[in-house]
Amino acid sequence: xxxxxxxxxxxxGDESPRERILWIxxxxxxxxxxxxxxxxxxxxxxxxxxxxDLLESGAGKVIDDPWLRAIADxxxxxxxxxxxxxxxxKLISPLVEAQPxxxxxxxxxxxxxxxxxxxxxxxxxxxxxxxxxxxxxMTPNALLPDYKNSGGKGKTRSSGGRKRGRPPIHxxxxxxxxxxxxxxxxxxxxxxxxxxxxxxxxxxxxxxxKEYFTDLVTDADTGRQEAVLRAERPTERQFKYxxxxxxxxxxxxxxxxxxxxxxxxxxxxxxxxxL
Numbered sequence: 589x590x591x592x593x594x595x596x597x598x599x600x601g602d603e604s605p606r607e608r609i610l611w612i613x614x615x616x617x618x619x620x621x622x623x624x625x626x627x628x629x630x631x632x633x634x635x636x637x638x639x640x641d642l643l644e645s646g647a648g649k650v651i652d653d654p655w656l657r658a659i660a661d662x663x664x665x666x667x668x669x670x671x672x673x674x675x676x677x678k679l680i681s682p683l684v685e686a687q688p689x690x691x692x693x694x695x696x697x698x699x700x701x702x703x704x705x706x707x708x709x710x711x712x713x714x715x716x717x718x719x720x721x722x723x724x725x726m727t728p729n730a731l732l733p734d735y736k737n738s739g740g741k742g743k744t745r746s747s748g749g750r751k752r753g754r755p756p757i758h759x760x761x762x763x764x765x766x767x768x769x770x771x772x773x774x775x776x777x778x779x780x781x782x783x784x785x786x787x788x789x790x791x792x793x794x795x796x797x798k799e800y801f802t803d804l805v806t807d808a809d810t811g812r813q814e815a816v817l818r819a820e821r822p823t824e825r826q827f828k829y830x831x832x833x834x835x836x837x838x839x840x841x842x843x844x845x846x847x848x849x850x851x852x853x854x855x856x857x858x859x860x861x862x863l
Contacts, residue, residue: 592643592650594804594813595726597624600648608653610722611688611813612636612804620691624655624723631691631722655724669733676717676731679707683718684811726812762823765830769822772800773830793824 592598592609598621599606607621610631617636623629642648662670682699689695700714717731724730763769776796781787801821804813 592639593815595653596650597653598639598643598648599651600642606651606654607632608723608726610691610726613688614804620688622719622722627719629719629723630693633691653725655730665732672733673728673731677728679703679709679714680718680721680731683714684721687806687811727810762826763820765822765826769800770830770834772796773822773827774834776800776827777831777835789824789828793822793827796827797821 594609594612596609597606598609605623606625608624610620610622612619618633619636619639620631620633622631639648682703683690683696686695686699690699700711703709703714704711721730773796776792776799780795781792797817801818802815803818805816806812807814
């Protein structure tokens, strides 16, 4: 699984477009993204493996979402804005319900043609509202008019919606660790902990949980995919316990620090222990 969530904004290099992940199709190994700054942007498809490699290598990164904004009270919105949002949402709902097929040009064009006839609305209006929904966070409130002084490109906005940052991994009972789960632990150690000297136990455990114990579900109210942690998942204590059982700790540490550096440190340590 890609180490980013649906609706996250990523950037491959500082000069590249900022793109929102619209959908992750694990079955076919692809994901859909859209440039969040272009007035003519359309969804593009990329291989999950390609984007994952870029993120893990540091060539790409998950960045702050410039369109996050908090709405503390629905009643605080002007009625005119709410009506505009609700009417726009009604227009594009068939396209949202058709995701991920509506990310494809031909399928999207067919649905839009049907809506233009049924609702007597222009194709331009439909594309503009649909693009706004995709670019600004994939919720009905993405269709609200811009707030006065709400900021623009490059400005900080209030954080709202789903909680950002890593979900907690404590306060759970853990699971029965099967041979299959132990293999997932070993793969996580080899891929994250052993290859990156800066990775901590917490980083490795969170990667394992996100990779193997998270499901993608579609929010029926917004049409947006959400990464949801399974109720039954391992604890960090279990992860570390089985690491010490199933791995050659010295070999892993040697790989983390490179054999030459590790052997030098061990020689110095052994030499000092004889004093």
